[in-house]
Amino acid sequence: MPRPAATSFQEIFEQHARFLWRTLLNLGVPSREAQDLCQEVMIVVHRRLPDFDGDSLRGWLYGICVRVASDYRRSARARHEIPFGEVPESGGTPEQRDQLEQAAQRQRLMRALEGLGEDKRAALILYEVEELTLAEVSEALGAPMQTVYSRILAARQELRRELERESQAQPGGARDVG
């Protein structure tokens, strides 16, 4: 597939910065570090864009994002960071309750995602949350498509088990895990 002509950094920022930031978060970067790391991603993109000659711009961009997150997570682990806080069980207005429920669900998922290996987590996030194609995920992770497929399958299975285990551990019993 031909590369889109003359993609500018400006277009990349406008079209992708939000999603790259979101991906950093979903790959386990704490929110307080996300802006710094997204800035680093954009600096790397800015520096390397003139040399980009791949087929998939998105695969290339997310590949940089995954590597920055991976580097960060290694350092974060060394610092024994605790990435998640607690969400209270009740809110005020219906809107606040919805938001709290959303936040609680995100935390539940993020805790479960923490249990996946880095490669499986990245494959799952890029394919299911960011909806990259398998070819794009393959480029981003530098792995063959068959490997990406296997990682997504394994990630789904592990995630399902973890969510089921967590829901059974909660007082209310089992929850729908999708």
Add this chain to the structure above:
Amino acid sequence: MTSVDEEQELARLLAQQPSPLTSGLSALRDNGPDAAELASLASRLALQGIDVSTPQPPARVSPWKKWGLGGLGGASAVVVWLALRGSQPAPPAVVGVEVEPQPLTPSALAVEQGAAPRRPSNVAADRSASAEVPRPTTASASAPSNVVAPAPSPSVQEGHKTTASAAPTSDAQESAISAPDAVATRPRAGAAASVAAGPTLNDRPTASPAAAASELELLRDARLALPQAPARALQLTEEHARLYPRGQMAQERELIAVSALVALGRRTAALSRASNFERLYPTSPYRKQLGELLR
């Protein structure tokens, strides 16, 4: 089997199996920055000489432009808007998020559509999300690109080495490196804990428009002053620290301050400040630039 066939076959197999993420996709997709945070990111890149200005979408052509005054009127409005949005402390991502819908630009999605085949539901998701992207226009254009040291180029591999001590929180970073009277903590965007604590839009720290606008302006002026008047640049960074002890651009301020100290020949003070910076911001993309300054 070609790679396209292989991809289609694997995608078909994956689609046949339910994903445990299905019910939580919206929670993960909402896990992103708001417009103010993106505007702040654009400002930070602009201060590094990376222009991320974006054109105004045609649908938003103002009457000024019709009258031939668009260049001044529209740009000024965006400068004020961006400075206001970029200067305020980042709000929590869920509670208190302000979303200002923006019309989709004609070029929206063009990059991605040309780059790779899209899975159908992604286009809709991108449309809604793209509408939240701010239009950081002239703040970046107004930032000089050649005032201080060149933009750093940290490699991905060099990015974030392990540090020996526990990293302080950003709140601690802000208060420690800024004015001593900094007490309150900065809201953390996207942090569930912040959501849990219950700050709402009404609880959000406020600043007068004039004051809020000047965080970016102060640092821009400081960078402009740096080559010819480093003492003035240093003074402006001190003023920034006093006015914005919890500002979003404390790292940029410190970079300018260290540059000014180096230019003034106060190397010991520069080293001390840089050391403090590295301790407080162990993952900052500015670390390499600081190292080059002090080499």
